Amino acid sequence: MNVFEIKNGTLHAENVALTTIASQFNTPCYVYSKLALTQAFSDFKAGLIGSNHLVCFAVKANPNIAILNLFAKLGAGFDIVSGGELARVLAADGDPQKIVFSGVGKTADEMRAALNAGIFCFNVESASELKRLNDVAGSMGKIAPVSLRVNPNVDAKTHPYISTGLKNNKFGVAFEDALTVYEQAAAMPNIAVHGVDCHIGSQITELAPFIEALDLILGLVDALETKGIHIGHIDVGGGIGITYADETPPEFANYAKAILAKLANRNVKLLFEPGRALVGNAGVLLTKVEYIKPAEAKNFAIVDAAMNDLMRPALYDAYHNIAAVEPRTGTTTSYEIVGPVCESGDFLGHDRNLNLQEGDLLAIMSAGAYGMSMASNYNTRARAAEVIVDGDKVFVVRQREKIADLFALENCLD
Numbered sequence: 001m002n003v004f005e006i007k008n009g010t011l012h013a014e015n016v017a018l019t020t021i022a023s024q025f026n027t028p029c030y031v032y033s034k035l036a037l038t039q040a041f042s043d044f045k046a047g048l049i050g051s052n053h054l055v056c057f058a059v060k061a062n063p064n065i066a067i068l069n070l071f072a073k074l075g076a077g078f079d080i081v082s083g084g085e086l087a088r089v090l091a092a093d094g095d096p097q098k099i100v101f102s103g104v105g106k107t108a109d110e111m112r113a114a115l116n117a118g119i120f121c122f123n124v125e126s127a128s129e130l131k132r133l134n135d136v137a138g139s140m141g142k143i144a145p146v147s148l149r150v151n152p153n154v155d156a157k158t159h160p161y162i163s164t165g166l167k168n169n170k171f172g173v174a175f176e177d178a179l180t181v182y183e184q185a186a187a188m189p190n191i192a193v194h195g196v197d198c199h200i201g202s203q204i205t206e207l208a209p210f211i212e213a214l215d216l217i218l219g220l221v222d223a224l225e226t227k228g229i230h231i232g233h234i235d236v237g238g239g240i241g242i243t244y245a246d247e248t249p250p251e252f253a254n255y256a257k258a259i260l261a262k263l264a265n266r267n268v269k270l271l272f273e274p275g276r277a278l279v280g281n282a283g284v285l286l287t288k289v290e291y292i293k294p295a296e297a298k299n300f301a302i303v304d305a306a307m308n309d310l311m312r313p314a315l316y317d318a319y320h321n322i323a324a325v326e327p328r329t330g331t332t333t334s335y336e337i338v339g340p341v342c343e344s345g346d347f348l349g350h351d352r353n354l355n356l357q358e359g360d361l362l363a364i365m366s367a368g369a370y371g372m373s374m375a376s377n378y379n380t381r382a383r384a385a386e387v388i389v390d391g392d393k394v395f396v397v398r399q400r401e402k403i404a405d406l407f408a409l410e411n412c413l414d
């Protein structure tokens, strides 16, 4: 199913022409499809029917309240990495008992907030964090439910910036140390060991690294059992990739099947933390061509979206397909699609063959994950509006920021 389709010569989101959205809400604008979001969640769940599982959407991929609320209504839990994300999930009516809290730098305040909310589990990433959590929970007269995030030293074969399961990453407890740290956890009065957790990276396009990691985790679970430490749930993390260009990530059904096969005969609950896979292809960034600038070596199309709106190309050299909203026939030209920000790294796409004129609308595809969530105000640019299309209706789920608000918290010296 593709909800972003050309109909009568114009790219649509569901039944709404992107030209209509641009004229109503201006550009740059993030446009999401409710159908695509819903479908991605139910496709992910389809292979898991009948198993004891919880799908925790990784909030950092797209934390818009409307998206969190939609997933909450569909029964999702949430993987959070900060107190801010906890507050968002609660504001979006997420169920605290379906929240897992990951992240290497949890502060005591964040721990307190999560304990007060009554979250499902802390994914603890170091022995020091474990000790602090025990102290914080003790001071509140509470018991903190924990998993250790174990680093299995598995190569996820993805971009180094989004690979998290290797020895040299900052994430998780080293596999060799896991047993010892679990024994420490089991002996702490305000810690209850509930599970084990592992997240090896993002935009993973092969099944093998997931299975390799899971095999190691299962070995650990068995070793823990012989020491009398019972593991009630296994959190296999997120990381399933999406198709940006020609990648062929594992299909949800095959991924689920492979994981469930490893868990046959085990009485454990399974947790998943998908982010990108649920939202990435459910959104586009709509932008307008401001200027066409032919230069000696290259032709530039300068658009009104920039690296502050969508950082992935600048940060990871990531590829996003860029489509004309009203494609013209005729000769195409190779364009560098760049933004107005004063950085040479401010590009959205290289060498794109398009037939463009100033004023044209472009859709930066696959922008639903790590798009708006990584946006900044660099160059004092107001962040884009966000809308969700539902059939032939459009809902503004985040207004475009106002310039005056961008410096409203600042003061002169006198």
Ligand SMILES: *Cc1c(COP(=O)(O)O)cnc(C)c1O
Binding pocket: 058, 060, 061, 079, 081, 102, 103, 199, 201, 202, 203, 237, 238, 239, 240, 273, 274, 275, 276, 277
């Ligand atoms: C970012 C993250 C995820 C989600 O990763 P995706 O690649 O978007 O699925 C899941 N778990 C943890 C701990 C993360 O940091």
